[in-house]
Amino acid sequence: MKINGFSNIQKIMKTYGKSSTENVKGNKIESDKIEISQAGRDYQFAMEAIGKLPEIRSEKVEAIKVDVQSGTYKVDKEKIAQNIFESAVKDVKL
Secondary structure, three states: OOOOOOHHHHHHHHHHOOOOOEOOOOOEOOOOOOOOOHHHHHHHHHHHHHHHOOOOOHHHHHHHHHHHHHOOOOOOHHHHHHHHHHHHHHHHHO
């Protein structure tokens, strides 16, 4: 069966004098509504802002690259250990 658009349906609806939003008794059928919570709107806004950020912060990468090549790049062992610990604690809580 080949269906070419809605023109046939519209003709039938005109013939019977009913719109697609009325039931048999002539009562209007309410259309569906959707409401997005404030948290949902905030999340969407944040995701759009994140999407606009560059994936790689090239100026920071270049600065680190120069420090590594010159031998002046210093690793903060305390900061790395703290981040590993915090990540492990988050994983346990999940």
